[in-house]
Amino acid sequence: SITLQHGAHRIGNRTDAGMARWRSLRLGQFIHWGLYAIPGGEWKGKTYNGAAEWIRSWKEMPQAEYDNLYKQFNPVNYQPEQWALQAKNMGAKYMIITTKHHDGFCLWPSKYSRYTVASSPWKKDIIGPMVDAYNKNGIDVYLYFSIIDWNHPDWRASPKTPADSIAYGRFKVFVKNQLQELLTKYPTIKGFWFDGTWDDSWKNDGAFSDELEQYLQKIHPGLIIGSRLRADEKGARHFDSNGRLMGDYEQGWERKLPEKIADIHGNDWEGVMTIPENQWGYNARWAGHIKSANELIEMLVKSTSLAGNFVINFGPKSDGTFRTEEVQRMQEIGQWMKVNGAAIYNGGYAGFEKQDWGYYIRKNGTDSVFMVVCNVPVSGDLRVKLPQQTTLTHAATLENPAQAITPEVTGKNEYFLRLETKNFHTPVVILLQTSRNTGNDNGRFEKAK
Numbered sequence: 060s061i062t063l064q065h066g067a068h069r070i071g072n073r074t075d076a077g078m079a080r081w082r083s084l085r086l087g088q089f090i091h092w093g094l095y096a097i098p099g100g101e102w103k104g105k106t107y108n109g110a111a112e113w114i115r116s117w118k119e120m121p122q123a124e125y126d127n128l129y130k131q132f133n134p135v136n137y138q139p140e141q142w143a144l145q146a147k148n149m150g151a152k153y154m155i156i157t158t159k160h161h162d163g164f165c166l167w168p169s170k171y172s173r174y175t176v177a178s179s180p181w182k183k184d185i186i187g188p189m190v191d192a193y194n195k196n197g198i199d200v201y202l203y204f205s206i207i208d209w210n211h212p213d214w215r216a217s218p219k220t221p222a223d224s225i226a227y228g229r230f231k232v233f234v235k236n237q238l239q240e241l242l243t244k245y246p247t248i249k250g251f252w253f254d255g256t257w258d259d260s261w262k263n264d265g266a267f268s269d270e271l272e273q274y275l276q277k278i279h280p281g282l283i284i285g286s287r288l289r290a291d292e293k294g295a296r297h298f299d300s301n302g303r304l305m306g307d308y309e310q311g312w313e314r315k316l317p318e319k320i321a322d323i324h325g326n327d328w329e330g331v332m333t334i335p336e337n338q339w340g341y342n343a344r345w346a347g348h349i350k351s352a353n354e355l356i357e358m359l360v361k362s363t364s365l366a367g368n369f370v371i372n373f374g375p376k377s378d379g380t381f382r383t384e385e386v387q388r389m390q391e392i393g394q395w396m397k398v399n400g401a402a403i404y405n406g407g408y409a410g411f412e413k414q415d416w417g418y419y420i421r422k423n424g425t426d427s428v429f430m431v432v433c434n435v436p437v438s439g440d441l442r443v444k445l446p447q448q449t450t451l452t453h454a455a456t457l458e459n460p461a462q463a464i465t466p467e468v469t470g471k472n473e474y475f476l477r478l479e480t481k482n483f484h485t486p487v488v489i490l491l492q493t494s495r496n497t498g499n500d501n502g503r504f505e506k507a508k
């Protein structure tokens with residue numbers, strides 16, 4: 060390995076209580092809200108085919124017109140308490156809110172910029188009441204912050220001249236000030252979710268990203284920051300030039316998930332997912348494949364089974380309400396979580412051989428392993444192959460009342476669970492009580508005591 064001043068400063072996952080809490084939450088809610096919700100993917104009768112929050116970059120959108128949308132920002136139906144209750148009923152344990160997306164508009168009244176809610180008809184702070192409402196409902200809050208700021212005169216994607224470098228130097232001070240301001244105004248937040256760190260200006264300044272991360276940790280010890288903030292001095296991002304993860308978890312799983320446990324290299328990780336194929340901000344016209352609640356539940360289960368967190372994105376409208384499809388997803392996911400949340404919260408990798416019917420999830424640090432059946436076999440037979448020296452002592456579904464299932468023993472450490480009813484409308488969870496053998500019962504199924 061090579062010597063790095065600004066590479067990873069830690070080998071392996073964080074072991075502190077704050078990170079253990081993050082690891083237990085498993086289900087998050089992402090919210091993309093800002094000026095882009097006003098056009099909602101359309102402008103002067105034309106439809107923008109990109110992601111709605113990128114409409115400012117569309118050649119059909121005059122940038123000055125976009126930048127003046129702040130004069131229309133007035134979410135008269137914004138009710139953060141409703142938002143928080145809705146998220147609580149969905150079963151989300153943390154929420155990530157866009158304080159400032161790439162367009163540079165701040166949802167808090169920053170004293171370092173005039174391009175904020177304070178200059179809009181709404182005038183008031185959006186972020187503060189949201190943080191309070193979510194925290195009051197037992198939901199941790201993380202702040203999304205875009206380093207890219209298309210509105211700021213000193214932002215440079217790639218400084219070319221000495222004047223560029225001087226301007227970009229001012230911009231870095233601005234970024235540091237805004238982040239310090241966010242930590243001071245909202246001290247209960249648990250971390251930052253950085254984005255917009257792919258340009259040369261940032262990639263070629265690994266030292267600054269390292270110093271910034273340490274500066275933020277100094278103000279707010281224990282802050283949780285993903286790998287997307289960081290570059291090392293060679294321009295390597297997420298993983299430093301020695302292949303070591305920077306930041307507190309791998310933050311590269313955006314609209315995609317790892318397939319198998321080897322893909323995560325033992326690192327904490329988080330996947331963030333849109334309900335349509337690729338829309339984060341509100342888009343009036345959802346096209347293409349819209350994920351069902353069951354599809355999102357399966358992604359959540361898959362993420363948990365691979366020891367990662369899963370965050371579902373929502374894009375509220377400019378008036379502060381949510382579209383029907385998003386309300387429906389939150390309700391349906393919440394109904395499933397009410398019955399089966401025990402398999403998700405504090406869930407992790409079970410270490411069992413994956414089977415076709417679905418996923419295993421181990422309740423962290425216990426012998427309780429959940430089977431989440433997403434693919435019901437026509438045969439009704441669910442094969443459970445346990446590692447050596449592990450036996451199955453009991454199986455029952457999580458529903459109320461629990462359906463006990465008597466496993467049929469076959470070969471060494473292999474059982475079949477036969478499902479009586481096969482008409483599932485949503486994934487079914489079966490709790491397996493296992494025990495590590497002391498070698499005295501050669502894997503035979505012990506009659507339930």
Ligand SMILES: COc1ccc([C@@H]2N[C@@H](C)[C@@H](O)[C@H]2O)cc1
Nearest residue numbers: 091110112113254255313331339
């Ligand atoms: C260059 O490709 C992208 C793709 C998505 C993004 C942003 N990350 C997501 C979390 C959204 O904020 C999206 O706008 C930025 C650049």
